[in-house]
Amino acid sequence: MLMLRIMTWISLRxxxxxxxxxLHGIALYFLAFAHKARRASRDYLRxxxxxxxxxxxxxxxxxxxxxxIHDRVYLLNDRLQHFDIEIQGEPLIADHVAxxxxxxxxxxxxxxxEVIRALGRSQPDLRIALAMYEKNTRRLNAxxxxxxxxxxxDLIALGNPSAILGIRDRLDEGTLVGxxxxxxxxxESCREISLLGRPAAFPVNAFRMAAALxxxxxxxxxxYRGGNCYGIRFLPIADFASTPRRDREAAIxxxxxxxxxxxxxxxxxxxxxxxxxxxFWEAADLHP
Numbered sequence: 001m002l003m004l005r006i007m008t009w010i011s012l013r014x015x016x017x018x019x020x021x022x023l024h025g026i027a028l029y030f031l032a033f034a035h036k037a038r039r040a041s042r043d044y045l046r047x048x049x050x051x052x053x054x055x056x057x058x059x060x061x062x063x064x065x066x067x068x069i070h071d072r073v074y075l076l077n078d079r080l081q082h083f084d085i086e087i088q089g090e091p092l093i094a095d096h097v098a099x100x101x102x103x104x105x106x107x108x109x110x111x112x113x114e115v116i117r118a119l120g121r122s123q124p125d126l127r128i129a130l131a132m133y134e135k136n137t138r139r140l141n142a143x144x145x146x147x148x149x150x151x152x153x154d155l156i157a158l159g160n161p162s163a164i165l166g167i168r169d170r171l172d173e174g175t176l177v178g179x180x181x182x183x184x185x186x187x188e189s190c191r192e193i194s195l196l197g198r199p200a201a202f203p204v205n206a207f208r209m210a211a212a213l214x215x216x217x218x219x220x221x222x223x224y225r226g227g228n229c230y231g232i233r234f235l236p237i238a239d240f241a242s243t244p245r246r247d248r249e250a251a252i253x254x255x256x257x258x259x260x261x262x263x264x265x266x267x268x269x270x271x272x273x274x275x276x277x278x279x280f281w282e283a284a285d286l287h288p
Contacts, residue, residue, distance in 0.1 A: 011073045016082055016228075023070055027063040037062075037277035044280065047196035048271040057272075064272040068112040068224050075118040082228055085115065089234030092218060093176070097125050102171030104210050105220040106237060108182035108263050111273040115222035115230045116178070127175040129154035131167055164209060171215055178220065181206045181259060182276065191253070193260045196267060198281050202260060207252045211240045217255060219262040223270040231270070235262050 011019030031038060041061050045053035053061075074082050096103050105128070107113055113130070120128035132155065156166045156177065170177050184190045184203035192199040210217050217237040225231055238255035240248070267274055 007070070008073050011070065012077065016071075016074065019070055019073070020067065023063060023066045027059060027066050030062050030066075031059050034277075040277050040279050044196075044274050044276070045271065047198070048267045048274065061272045061274075064224055065275050065277075068114075068273075068275075071112065071224075072114045075112075075114045078118065078121060080118055083115070084227075084229045085119065085232060086230070087119075087232045087234075089218075092234045092236060093126070096176065096216075096218075097123075097174070100174045101216075102173065102175045102177065103216040103218050104167075104171075104206075104213075105176050105178040105234075106181045106206065106217050106259055107178060107220040108180055109275045110182075110221055110263065110266055111224055111270065111275075112222040112230065113178060113180070113220075116220055116232055119232065120176070127154070127170075127173070128178060129156055129170050129175050130178045131156040131158050131163065132180065133158045164213070167209070168213055171213060176218075179206050182263065191256060193256060195260055195264055195281075200260075200281050202256060204252065204256070207238075207255050207259075208248075210238065210255070211243065211248045211252055214240050214243070216241065217259070219259060221262075221266050221273075223266060223273050225270065233262075233266065237262070 007019060007022065010022070038058065041058055042053055045057060045061060049057065071083070074080075105116075107116075117128055117130070120126045154170075154175070156163055156170070167177050182202065184201055189204045190201040191204050193202050194200075207217070216239040219233070219235040219237050221233045223231045223233065237258045238251060240251065243251045
Protein backbone atom coordinates (compact mmCIF):
# COMPACT_ATOMS: atom_id res chain seq x y z
CA MET A 1 0.00 0.00 0.00
CA LEU A 2 2.91 2.35 0.73
CA MET A 3 4.36 1.75 -2.75
CA LEU A 4 0.92 2.24 -4.27
CA ARG A 5 0.53 5.61 -2.54
CA ILE A 6 4.01 6.65 -3.69
CA MET A 7 3.20 5.66 -7.27
CA THR A 8 -0.09 7.54 -7.05
CA TRP A 9 1.68 10.67 -5.82
CA ILE A 10 4.32 10.49 -8.58
CA SER A 11 1.72 9.86 -11.27
CA LEU A 12 -0.66 12.64 -10.26
CA ARG A 13 2.06 15.23 -9.56
CA UNK A 14 4.54 14.48 -12.34
CA UNK A 15 2.19 13.14 -14.99
CA UNK A 16 1.45 9.85 -16.71
CA UNK A 17 4.73 9.63 -18.74
CA UNK A 18 6.82 9.93 -15.57
CA UNK A 19 4.76 7.29 -13.79
CA UNK A 20 5.05 4.89 -16.72
CA UNK A 21 8.86 4.98 -16.57
CA UNK A 22 8.69 3.03 -13.31
CA LEU A 23 6.47 0.40 -14.94
CA HIS A 24 9.32 -0.89 -17.09
CA GLY A 25 11.35 -1.77 -14.00
CA ILE A 26 8.33 -3.44 -12.39
CA ALA A 27 7.62 -5.50 -15.53
CA LEU A 28 11.28 -6.58 -15.77
CA TYR A 29 11.27 -7.61 -12.11
CA PHE A 30 8.21 -9.85 -12.54
CA LEU A 31 9.54 -11.27 -15.80
CA ALA A 32 12.72 -12.28 -13.96
CA PHE A 33 11.36 -13.50 -10.62
CA ALA A 34 7.63 -14.38 -10.89
CA HIS A 35 8.27 -17.90 -12.18
CA LYS A 36 4.71 -19.26 -11.97
CA ALA A 37 3.20 -16.19 -13.62
CA ARG A 38 5.90 -16.28 -16.30
CA ARG A 39 5.15 -19.91 -17.14
CA ALA A 40 1.41 -19.23 -17.29
CA SER A 41 2.02 -16.21 -19.51
CA ARG A 42 4.13 -18.26 -21.90
CA ASP A 43 1.50 -21.02 -22.08
CA TYR A 44 -1.26 -18.50 -22.82
CA LEU A 45 0.76 -16.53 -25.40
CA ARG A 46 1.67 -19.74 -27.21
CA UNK A 47 -2.05 -20.36 -27.70
CA UNK A 48 -3.04 -16.78 -28.52
CA UNK A 49 -0.12 -15.94 -30.83
CA UNK A 50 0.12 -19.46 -32.32
CA UNK A 51 3.89 -19.55 -31.89
CA UNK A 52 6.38 -19.82 -29.06
CA UNK A 53 6.50 -16.26 -27.66
CA UNK A 54 9.71 -14.30 -27.76
CA UNK A 55 11.17 -12.71 -24.64
CA UNK A 56 9.97 -9.31 -25.90
CA UNK A 57 6.41 -10.63 -26.30
CA UNK A 58 6.43 -12.12 -22.80
CA UNK A 59 7.70 -8.82 -21.43
CA UNK A 60 4.95 -6.91 -23.28
CA UNK A 61 2.32 -9.16 -21.73
CA UNK A 62 3.44 -8.27 -18.21
CA UNK A 63 3.96 -4.61 -19.08
CA UNK A 64 0.40 -4.37 -20.47
CA UNK A 65 -0.95 -5.63 -17.16
CA UNK A 66 1.18 -3.10 -15.26
CA UNK A 67 0.03 -0.29 -17.57
CA UNK A 68 -3.66 -0.98 -16.95
CA ILE A 69 -3.08 -1.07 -13.18
CA HIS A 70 -1.20 2.22 -13.40
CA ASP A 71 -3.98 3.83 -15.43
CA ARG A 72 -6.36 3.15 -12.55
CA VAL A 73 -4.70 6.09 -10.80
CA TYR A 74 -6.09 8.43 -13.45
CA LEU A 75 -9.38 6.66 -14.07
CA LEU A 76 -10.23 6.64 -10.36
CA ASN A 77 -9.45 10.34 -10.20
CA ASP A 78 -11.79 11.01 -13.17
CA ARG A 79 -9.00 12.12 -15.50
CA LEU A 80 -10.52 10.68 -18.65
CA GLN A 81 -8.94 13.47 -20.70
CA HIS A 82 -5.70 11.47 -20.63
CA PHE A 83 -7.23 8.69 -22.72
CA ASP A 84 -8.57 8.04 -26.18
CA ILE A 85 -11.50 5.65 -25.66
CA GLU A 86 -13.37 3.96 -28.51
CA ILE A 87 -16.66 2.22 -27.71
CA GLN A 88 -18.06 -0.70 -29.68
CA GLY A 89 -21.69 -1.55 -28.96
CA GLU A 90 -22.58 1.76 -27.29
CA PRO A 91 -26.21 1.68 -28.64
CA LEU A 92 -26.72 -1.59 -26.74
CA ILE A 93 -25.99 0.17 -23.45
CA ALA A 94 -27.85 3.33 -24.44
CA ASP A 95 -31.00 1.30 -25.09
CA HIS A 96 -30.82 -0.20 -21.60
CA VAL A 97 -30.32 3.18 -19.98
CA ALA A 98 -33.28 4.58 -21.91
CA UNK A 99 -35.49 1.63 -20.94
CA UNK A 100 -34.65 1.95 -17.25
CA UNK A 101 -33.86 -1.77 -17.09
CA UNK A 102 -30.74 -3.23 -15.55
CA UNK A 103 -28.58 -5.97 -17.02
CA UNK A 104 -25.64 -8.16 -16.08
CA UNK A 105 -22.30 -7.21 -17.63
CA UNK A 106 -20.20 -10.35 -17.91
CA UNK A 107 -16.50 -9.72 -18.32
CA UNK A 108 -13.31 -11.51 -17.42
CA UNK A 109 -9.78 -10.90 -16.21
CA UNK A 110 -8.91 -9.33 -19.52
CA UNK A 111 -8.22 -5.65 -20.10
CA UNK A 112 -9.46 -3.01 -17.67
CA UNK A 113 -12.83 -2.98 -15.94
CA GLU A 114 -11.87 0.36 -14.41
CA VAL A 115 -12.08 2.15 -17.77
CA ILE A 116 -15.69 0.92 -18.09
CA ARG A 117 -16.53 2.08 -14.57
CA ALA A 118 -14.91 5.46 -15.23
CA LEU A 119 -17.04 5.84 -18.33
CA GLY A 120 -20.10 5.10 -16.20
CA ARG A 121 -19.16 7.82 -13.70
CA SER A 122 -18.85 10.32 -16.55
CA GLN A 123 -22.43 9.67 -17.67
CA PRO A 124 -25.00 10.55 -14.98
CA ASP A 125 -27.69 8.15 -16.25
CA LEU A 126 -25.35 5.15 -16.41
CA ARG A 127 -25.00 3.31 -13.09
CA ILE A 128 -22.56 0.42 -12.78
CA ALA A 129 -22.04 -1.89 -9.80
CA LEU A 130 -19.57 -4.75 -9.44
CA ALA A 131 -20.32 -8.14 -7.89
CA MET A 132 -17.30 -10.03 -6.57
CA TYR A 133 -16.36 -12.42 -3.78
CA GLU A 134 -16.00 -10.88 -0.32
CA LYS A 135 -12.24 -11.42 -0.01
CA ASN A 136 -11.68 -9.64 -3.33
CA THR A 137 -14.12 -6.90 -2.29
CA ARG A 138 -12.02 -6.10 0.81
CA ARG A 139 -8.82 -6.14 -1.22
CA LEU A 140 -10.26 -3.87 -3.90
CA ASN A 141 -11.59 -1.42 -1.31
CA ALA A 142 -8.12 -1.17 0.25
CA UNK A 143 -6.49 -0.54 -3.13
CA UNK A 144 -9.07 2.08 -4.15
CA UNK A 145 -8.73 3.83 -0.80
CA UNK A 146 -4.96 4.13 -1.38
CA UNK A 147 -5.51 5.67 -4.83
CA UNK A 148 -8.55 7.85 -4.14
CA UNK A 149 -10.54 7.47 -0.89
CA UNK A 150 -13.51 9.24 -2.47
CA UNK A 151 -13.79 6.80 -5.39
CA UNK A 152 -15.72 4.12 -3.52
CA UNK A 153 -17.51 1.87 -6.02
CA ASP A 154 -20.87 0.18 -5.63
CA LEU A 155 -19.73 -3.33 -4.67
CA ILE A 156 -21.90 -6.39 -4.04
CA ALA A 157 -20.17 -9.13 -2.02
CA LEU A 158 -20.85 -12.57 -3.46
CA GLY A 159 -20.78 -15.75 -1.38
CA ASN A 160 -23.63 -14.93 1.02
CA PRO A 161 -27.42 -15.48 0.75
CA SER A 162 -28.19 -11.76 0.44
CA ALA A 163 -25.97 -11.29 -2.62
CA ILE A 164 -28.57 -12.30 -5.19
CA LEU A 165 -31.11 -10.02 -3.50
CA GLY A 166 -28.66 -7.13 -3.75
CA ILE A 167 -28.11 -7.86 -7.43
CA ARG A 168 -31.87 -8.11 -8.04
CA ASP A 169 -32.42 -4.74 -6.34
CA ARG A 170 -29.71 -3.08 -8.47
CA LEU A 171 -31.23 -4.53 -11.64
CA ASP A 172 -34.67 -3.26 -10.63
CA GLU A 173 -33.14 0.20 -10.22
CA GLY A 174 -31.73 0.08 -13.77
CA THR A 175 -28.13 -0.55 -12.70
CA LEU A 176 -25.70 -2.54 -14.83
CA VAL A 177 -24.05 -5.15 -12.59
CA GLY A 178 -20.58 -6.33 -13.63
CA UNK A 179 -19.46 -9.92 -12.99
CA UNK A 180 -16.06 -11.38 -13.89
CA UNK A 181 -17.28 -14.76 -15.13
CA UNK A 182 -14.06 -16.47 -16.20
CA UNK A 183 -12.82 -17.79 -12.85
CA UNK A 184 -14.22 -20.54 -10.67
CA UNK A 185 -13.64 -22.02 -7.25
CA UNK A 186 -13.12 -25.72 -6.49
CA UNK A 187 -16.59 -26.16 -5.00
CA GLU A 188 -18.30 -24.34 -7.86
CA SER A 189 -20.10 -26.13 -10.67
CA CYS A 190 -18.22 -25.70 -13.95
CA ARG A 191 -18.55 -26.57 -17.60
CA GLU A 192 -15.65 -27.29 -19.91
CA ILE A 193 -15.63 -25.12 -23.03
CA SER A 194 -12.84 -24.84 -25.57
CA LEU A 195 -10.83 -21.62 -25.38
CA LEU A 196 -7.92 -21.09 -27.79
CA GLY A 197 -7.93 -24.73 -28.76
CA ARG A 198 -8.12 -26.46 -25.36
CA PRO A 199 -10.98 -27.05 -22.88
CA ALA A 200 -11.08 -24.72 -19.89
CA ALA A 201 -13.39 -24.72 -16.85
CA PHE A 202 -15.95 -21.90 -16.71
CA PRO A 203 -18.32 -21.42 -13.75
CA VAL A 204 -22.01 -22.03 -14.40
CA ASN A 205 -23.47 -20.27 -11.34
CA ALA A 206 -23.33 -16.73 -12.75
CA PHE A 207 -25.30 -17.84 -15.82
CA ARG A 208 -27.83 -19.70 -13.68
CA MET A 209 -28.24 -16.56 -11.61
CA ALA A 210 -28.99 -14.56 -14.77
CA ALA A 211 -31.59 -17.15 -15.77
CA ALA A 212 -33.19 -17.12 -12.30
CA LEU A 213 -33.35 -13.32 -12.33
CA UNK A 214 -34.75 -13.41 -15.89
CA UNK A 215 -32.36 -10.71 -17.00
CA UNK A 216 -30.10 -9.94 -19.92
CA UNK A 217 -26.37 -10.69 -20.18
CA UNK A 218 -24.07 -8.32 -22.05
CA UNK A 219 -20.40 -9.11 -22.61
CA UNK A 220 -18.00 -6.34 -21.60
CA UNK A 221 -14.28 -5.75 -22.05
CA UNK A 222 -12.07 -2.67 -21.77
CA UNK A 223 -9.10 -3.57 -23.95
CA TYR A 224 -5.84 -1.65 -23.66
CA ARG A 225 -4.52 -0.79 -27.13
CA GLY A 226 -1.20 0.76 -26.13
CA GLY A 227 -0.20 4.35 -25.46
CA ASN A 228 -3.29 6.11 -24.13
CA CYS A 229 -5.82 4.12 -26.18
CA TYR A 230 -8.58 1.83 -24.91
CA GLY A 231 -11.33 0.01 -26.77
CA ILE A 232 -14.50 -0.78 -24.81
CA ARG A 233 -16.52 -3.65 -26.22
CA PHE A 234 -20.17 -4.54 -25.48
CA LEU A 235 -21.79 -7.57 -27.11
CA PRO A 236 -25.20 -9.22 -26.55
CA ILE A 237 -24.90 -12.69 -25.00
CA ALA A 238 -28.37 -13.75 -23.80
CA ASP A 239 -31.76 -12.50 -22.65
CA PHE A 240 -33.56 -14.75 -20.17
CA ALA A 241 -36.62 -12.50 -19.80
CA SER A 242 -38.84 -14.82 -21.82
CA THR A 243 -36.99 -18.13 -21.51
CA PRO A 244 -39.33 -20.92 -20.26
CA ARG A 245 -38.04 -22.83 -17.26
CA ARG A 246 -37.88 -26.08 -19.25
CA ASP A 247 -35.48 -24.45 -21.74
CA ARG A 248 -33.18 -22.76 -19.22
CA GLU A 249 -30.34 -25.29 -19.19
CA ALA A 250 -30.10 -25.26 -22.98
CA ALA A 251 -30.20 -21.44 -22.97
CA ILE A 252 -27.50 -21.32 -20.28
CA UNK A 253 -25.26 -23.63 -22.31
CA UNK A 254 -25.72 -21.46 -25.40
CA UNK A 255 -25.01 -18.28 -23.41
CA UNK A 256 -21.80 -19.77 -22.02
CA UNK A 257 -20.62 -20.71 -25.51
CA UNK A 258 -21.27 -17.14 -26.71
CA UNK A 259 -19.47 -15.68 -23.70
CA UNK A 260 -16.37 -17.83 -24.23
CA UNK A 261 -16.42 -17.04 -27.97
CA UNK A 262 -16.43 -13.31 -27.14
CA UNK A 263 -13.58 -13.85 -24.66
CA UNK A 264 -11.59 -15.73 -27.28
CA UNK A 265 -12.13 -12.98 -29.84
CA UNK A 266 -10.70 -10.46 -27.36
CA UNK A 267 -7.65 -12.70 -26.87
CA UNK A 268 -7.12 -12.76 -30.61
CA UNK A 269 -7.72 -9.04 -31.13
CA UNK A 270 -5.70 -7.85 -28.10
CA UNK A 271 -3.60 -10.84 -26.95
CA UNK A 272 -1.56 -9.02 -24.30
CA UNK A 273 -4.72 -8.11 -22.33
CA UNK A 274 -5.16 -11.58 -20.80
CA UNK A 275 -4.51 -11.21 -17.06
CA UNK A 276 -5.06 -14.72 -15.69
CA UNK A 277 -1.44 -15.31 -14.65
CA UNK A 278 -1.92 -18.88 -13.48
CA UNK A 279 -2.36 -22.24 -15.30
CA PHE A 280 -5.85 -21.39 -16.54
CA TRP A 281 -6.35 -24.49 -18.68
CA GLU A 282 -5.01 -26.85 -16.03
CA ALA A 283 -7.73 -25.61 -13.68
CA ALA A 284 -10.20 -27.65 -15.78
CA ASP A 285 -8.63 -30.79 -14.28
CA LEU A 286 -9.87 -29.74 -10.81
CA HIS A 287 -13.49 -30.07 -11.89
CA PRO A 288 -15.02 -33.46 -12.70
